[in-house]
Structures are given as structure tokens and as C-alpha cells.
Amino acid sequence: MRTKDTTKTTRILDAAAAIILKKGAAAVSTVKVAKKVGIAQSNVYLYFKNKDALLQAVYQREQARIRESGDLSQLADRQVPVQQRLRLYLQSLYDFALAHPDSLTLIQQVKFLLGHDIVFAEAPGNLVVALLQEAIAAKVIKVVPVNIHMALVFGVLYAHALNVQQGHYAATTYDFETFYQLIWQGMAA
Template sequence: MKKKDNTKVEKILNATVEIILTEGAAAVSTVKVAKIVGIAQSNVYLYFKNKNDLLLSAYQRELDQIKATGELKTLNDSDIPIKTRIDNYIRSVFNYSIEHPDGLTLIEQIKMLNISDENLYDNNTIVIDLLNEAIETGYLKDLPVNLHMATVFNVLHRHALNIKEGFYDQNKYSYEAIAQMVLDALKA
């Protein structure tokens, strides 16, 4: 059996991301990915079981990058005040969105496919737990957690895209101003 080449995995994932960002996640196919990478379609299956596995891997890679930026490791540390942990969550997504506006587009595109995989949603457990705690303590409005998550994601994603598309300069609106807008929507 052939040894798996990690650089090929990255090339396959990068090709998948390229398709998602130019044509949308529904347009991803192993044939298109293989053509971009310059390999036979059967070689894609050496690394990924199927199209869903490929999409989930691209999704997971983006989530891992978000987790690597910022203060996400502090989100469930009960020694830190809930207000600070919510700010850490917003700041982490904000920083990631500014550095990788296309990363949030990728996540949004893959989620819109409604791929049935518990891992797609389990990866947010730390955030879900944080938001539930903030609701229980009365810091956030008693609304569904997914609405809180959508508010954070959508506002920060739109802000990052506005900067990327040249609607305004990155320095025009501070983190504090954007975070306050998000918190005004979330807070009880």
C-alpha cells in the first residue's frame, strides 16, 4: 500500500477551499479537486472517504485555526469572570475573521449543506457550554444558543468582508465598537 503524503492532503484541502470560495460548497466534487491538484480522482479517495469527509476535513481545519488564535482555551475556565470569557470568545472570532475573512465564508458554506455529521456541531461544545452558562447566570439573553452564535459569527463575518471588499478601512471601526454592537445584541 502507498504511504500517505501529508503535503498532498494539504493540496487537496486547499483545492477544496478554492472551489468553495469561487463556486460554493455544493460545487465541490472529487473530480474537480483532483483536476486542480493534478492527480487522479482515485487518489483523492486515498486520503478522504468521500466528498462529505473532504468537506468536513476542510471545515475542521478552519475550526482548528480559529481555536489556535486567541483565548478560546479560557472559555470554560470558571475562575475567569463570564464577562471576560464572552469577550475572549468574541475577540477570538473577531481576530480570526480579520486575518481570514474567507475562513468564515468557508465555514458558512459548509454548514449550509446540512451535512449529517455530529462532528460538525460537536466542535462548538466549548462555545455552547460558555453561552449556556452565560444565559444561566443572566449575563446573556435567554434565547437559543445557536442564535447567539449566529449573531457573533454573522456580524464579525460581515465586518471582515466589508474590510476585504474595501467598503471601509480596517482602522475605521475598533474592536471595542464592533464587540459592543455584538454584546448589545446578546446581553440580557
């Protein structure tokens, strides 16, 4: 049995991401991806069951990049007050958003296209989900579904990153504290 070439997997994911960034997630097809990589369409299916699996892999790769971008292990440290850990989460995502706005675009595009079919990062065992659930239980943040809190955080920071990327204003125009206060006012119990 042939083994999968990890560099080819990366090239396929990169090609799908490039299409998403240029034309949107709906424009992705295995034909377009194969053409961009320079392989036969059937080879894409050796790596991904179908287009949805390919899009989910792009989504999961970007989620992994966020997790790897900072020291998020502290999010589970119950010795640190929950509000301080929430601030660390927001700071980490803020920094990531400014450094990698395209990653957030990829996440947003795939989530929008696949909707409920995607295997979301909000699944049990996720450090952020656990932190938000703990904060809700402690009545530190509003008692609403965790994905509502995540949508608030993601939406605000994504809009800010896009504004900076598109030159609407400089990254230094607003600091983290401005967005922290805005988000915190929406989340706080």
C-alpha cells in the same frame, strides 16, 4: 497497506478551499479537486470517503485555525467572570475574522451547503458552547439555543470582515468596541 501522505491531504484540502472561494461549496467535486491537485480522482477517495467528507474536513480545518489563533483556554477558566470570558471570545473571533476572512467564507459556505449533515463545532466539549451554556444558565445572556448566539456573533463579524476585504471601508473605520457593543446588545439578558 499504503500510508496516507499528509502533504497530499493538505493539497486536496487547499484545492477544495480554492474552489469554494472562487465558485462556492456547491461547485466542489472530486473530479475538480483531483484535477486541481494533479492526481487521479480515485486518489481523492483514498483520503476522503466522499465529497461531503471532504467538505467537512475543510470546515473542521478552518474551525481548528480559529481555535489555534488565540489563547482560548481562558474561556474555561471559571475564576474569570463569564462576561469577561465572552468578551475574550468575541475579541478573538473579531481579530481572526479580520486577519482571515477567507476562513470564515469557507465555514459559511460549507455550513450552508451541508446544513444539518455537518459535524458542527457546536458539539459537546466545545469551549465556546460550554461558555455560552454557562452564560445562559447564569442568566448573563438570553435564554435561546446556543447556535442562535453563535450565529449572531459569526454573522456580524463575518459581514464586517467581508466589508473590509471588499474595500467597502477600512479595518480602522470601526473598532472592536463598536462590534462588541452591537453583539452584546443582542446577546445580553
